[in-house]
Amino acid sequence: xxxxxxxxxxxxxxxxxxxxxxxxxxxxxxxxxxxxxxxxxxxxxxxxxxxxxxxxxxxxxxxxxxxxxxxxxxxxxxxxxxxxxxxxxxxxxxxxxxxxxxxxxxxxxxxxxxxxxxxxxxxxxxxxxxxxxxxxxxxxxxxxxxxxxxxxxxxxxxxxx
Numbered sequence: 001x002x003x004x005x006x007x008x009x010x011x012x013x014x015x016x017x018x019x020x021x022x023x024x025x026x027x028x029x030x031x032x033x034x035x036x037x038x039x040x041x042x043x044x045x046x047x048x049x050x051x052x053x054x055x056x057x058x059x060x061x062x063x064x065x066x067x068x069x070x071x072x073x074x075x076x077x078x079x080x081x082x083x084x085x086x087x088x089x090x091x092x093x094x095x096x097x098x099x100x101x102x103x104x105x106x107x108x109x110x111x112x113x114x115x116x117x118x119x120x121x122x123x124x125x126x127x128x129x130x131x132x133x134x135x136x137x138x139x140x141x142x143x144x145x146x147x148x149x150x151x152x153x154x155x156x157x158x159x160x161x
Contacts, residue, residue, distance in 0.1 A: 016065035034152035077146030121153035
């Protein structure tokens with residue numbers, strides 16, 4: 001059985017991480033505008049998260065990136081709130097408990113570096129993801145917080161850390 005490793009992103013992971021994210025977004029039918037698909041950061045994930053109070057973690061199996069998720073300060077928000085960002089898994093990573101493991105790593109990181117709450121945005125039809133978020137303590141919000149630029153993401157959630 002192959003070993004699955006969850007670790008912080010490296011510079012050489014950039015293209016593989018972007019490929020996984022874009023493939024999942026296309027698979028899920030996510031609009032290419034007003035979502036993570038058009039983020040410049042997708043092609044520069046290592047550089048984007050190489051700063052204080054931010055991290056992007058990848059799931060690696062057999063030297064292949066099969067998923068990832070990040071934590072960073074919520075954009076355009078005045079408060080001690082981070083955002084769970086770009087959490088996507090290729091089909092070969094799903095149904096194996098990796099989402100739960102990744103959530104724990106991200107939430108522990110966010111708490112350790114001192115954030116009070118964790119926010120996220122998602123799509124209404126990403127039901128499996130929303131079930132996972134609820135399972136780990138996220139609750140729904142009526143409106144978005146901050147301004148991520150992801151105006152097509154119409155479900156917002158928050159969790160105390």
